[in-house]
Amino acid sequence: MSAFIKAISYYLPPAKFTNSDYFNVFPEMAENKNLERVGVKERRIVDPHLTSSDLGVSAAENIFLEHKIDRNEIDFILYCSLESDYPLPATSMVVHKRLMLSRNCGAIDLSVGCSGYPYALSIAKGLIESSGFKNILIINSSTLTKTIHLKDKASRFIFGDGAAATLVSSRDDNWGIGEFIFGSVSKMTDAIIIKDGGTRNPISESSYIDYKDDYGNITDNAHLYMDGPSVFNFGLKAVPQMISDLLIKSKTELENIDLFIFHQANLFFIDSIRKKLLIPEEKVFNFMETVGNTVSASIPIAIYEAQKSGKIKSGSKVLLAGFGVGLSTGTTIIHF
């Protein structure tokens, strides 16, 4: 009895924010050819009246339709997002209600960002292989653009909104989800943070005082702050190390991995990590040009597109590497 990824679908909100739109807002960036190395040409922006659960519900309805899944057979839902509808109850309950899932279906939230997909997969695997569950619905949803300051030129270029739904089920033959390595570099909690609006620092007038970082990005304590260079340095060290640890734990070699899918943070970031690990270009699949960085939805969206383009086939061994806010890392190998 092995857990495996049976199906994935995703949903993107319709409104686009293209690079042309971006340069209208930030004309001073138009001559910065280095931006091309981020790898994003357009990204989707959620309607401000909608929440991440709205995108999550749409992704789930897509998976039920596209893969002809009976929603009554879902016995657990893992809702992974950094944004919640209410302080309580958990957003997974709100999604459960809207999807009209079974009363016998468990539901919890996972408040994890860019490393969220491997974490969600580890829980789904445990539920199936240790506790006899059969059909786990994982939803990864991001509406991070709602938290980005309008004058934060770096974050407005990188991030896009979207949601993915994954069905993890069980099969009798070949393993489907392998070992995991997780990491928590908690000394860097401040590297990616929204300081105010939680219970530690309630929103106040001072939350809206703008400040500029070393690179001309403007934000305030009520909006997203990201220290790009620190996160990059963390990635350059932590990601190759965790992949190396995973290969040892999995008793396999880099050469046995058919494809690598990294969290779609930024193409330059991924390419730098790829070079450090000496992975050939053709073994890395990226999908961010039209969607940007969709936080924990980025890996499942990329898997979907890799399958669609034939880069992932039955039997493929794919290494997934998530890393980001926390700063948190998670990696696993999937056997399709």
Added chain:
Amino acid sequence: MGISEFIKKIEAEVEELTPDTLKPETAFRNLPEWSSMHALIIIALVDMEYDVTITGDDLRKCTTINDIYNFVISKK
């Protein structure tokens, strides 16, 4: 490794810089398009070519290309 070689490597990596644009005394933050992408490119270059880690804080303490170069040399 001399500073002119170091400068050549930066100019090769940073897209809009033509050769001989940068001088040791260039205050890099004053370059018109200075952005966090430039910082990432310098961090990656220093890591890959010289096996040295330069953090955002280290860069903050540098004003000129010479300062970055001296930092890298001091770590080797």
